Amino acid sequence: MSLALSEATLSLRGQRILDGITLRLAQGEQAALIGPSGAGKSSLLLLAATRYRADSGSVQLLGAEPWQLDAAALRRLRSRIGSVYQHAPLPALQRVVTAVGAGRLGQLSTLAALRRLLWPQDVATIRSALEQVQLADKLWQRCDRLSGGQRQRVGIARVLYQAPELLLADEPVSALDPRLADDTVALLCRDAAARRCTLLASLHSVELALAHFPRLIGLRNGKLMFDLPREQVTPELLAALYAGDTPQPPDDSPAANLPRVAPC
Numbered sequence: 001m002s003l004a005l006s007e008a009t010l011s012l013r014g015q016r017i018l019d020g021i022t023l024r025l026a027q028g029e030q031a032a033l034i035g036p037s038g039a040g041k042s043s044l045l046l047l048a049a050t051r052y053r054a055d056s057g058s059v060q061l062l063g064a065e066p067w068q069l070d071a072a073a074l075r076r077l078r079s080r081i082g083s084v085y086q087h088a089p090l091p092a093l094q095r096v097v098t099a100v101g102a103g104r105l106g107q108l109s110t111l112a113a114l115r116r117l118l119w120p121q122d123v124a125t126i127r128s129a130l131e132q133v134q135l136a137d138k139l140w141q142r143c144d145r146l147s148g149g150q151r152q153r154v155g156i157a158r159v160l161y162q163a164p165e166l167l168l169a170d171e172p173v174s175a176l177d178p179r180l181a182d183d184t185v186a187l188l189c190r191d192a193a194a195r196r197c198t199l200l201a202s203l204h205s206v207e208l209a210l211a212h213f214p215r216l217i218g219l220r221n222g223k224l225m226f227d228l229p230r231e232q233v234t235p236e237l238l239a240a241l242y243a244g245d246t247p248q249p250p251d252d253s254p255a256a257n258l259p260r261v262a263p264c
């Protein structure tokens with residue numbers, strides 16, 4: 001298993017955020033995590049990325065129990081896990097070439113990593129990762145001169161360059177227009193499939209989730225509501241998942257008859 005959570009719970013500042021999550025993803029599986037705002041999707045991805053530690057239950061990643069590892073082994077494990085964030089954490093003054101190259105810093109010794117930060121190497125491969133997100137022309141641009149959508153795509157290029165075994169993507173296309181969002185989710189799925197990388201991506205768009213992922217996981221109030229092949233995700237399940245919230249169903253999907261908020 002690439003990812004195995006068993007009865008995992010997480011509390012932050014005294015509040016229960018994730019409650020008894022049991023979830024398994026085999027190597028190469030691709031699943032979309034959906035649910036209303038505040039459901040706990042980001043927290044679940046951060047737990048899987050070892051940024052948070054579960055209060056109880058177990059977490060296994062790429063065959064290892066992260067919190068049983070010593071610091072060096074935990075660092076090696078983390079270098080095999082890639083994360084895409086809604087807001088890519090790119091240092092303002094860093095050039096894009098360096099930000100993308102940072103995707104592999106975890107695989108290097110401290111000295112080699114420092115050298116890599118000062119003098120970008122492997123520029124051809126970095127350029128090719130940027131080409132895939134249509135940003136090759138920004139190779140030498142400073143990160144603070146990028147738009148929000150460009151920053152998000154640089155974060156995606158970074159993870160393409162990293163080539164992790166487990167990819168955790170938190171709203172990876174939230175800043176992109178619909179066409180680019182569709183192309184970019186397709187790119188992430190294609191890249192993961194080509195490398196047999198396991199992919200778990202949270203998405204606000206149910207349409208994108210249904211279009212690109214064979215398995216959908218519904219999370220609400222920190223609990224799993226369903227974990228099903230996309231063919232079994234019914235309008236009723238989606239309505240219950242988003243009750244009181246506003247989902248984004250596809251126009252031609254079975255979920256299209258969900259209530260929508262009237263335009264202001």
Ligand SMILES: Nc1ncnc2c1ncn2[C@@H]1O[C@H](COP(=O)(O)OP(=O)(O)OP(=O)(O)O)[C@@H](O)[C@H]1O
Nearest residue numbers: 012013015017035036037038039040041042043044
């Ligand atoms: N660092 C934190 N400290 C305390 N509470 C937090 C923290 N991070 C998140 N939460 C709370 O945890 C709950 C789940 O948040 P989370 O960001 O995981 O949800 P989400 O499903 O990703 O939401 P969204 O779709 O809006 O991004 C929310 O109630 C949020 O307020």
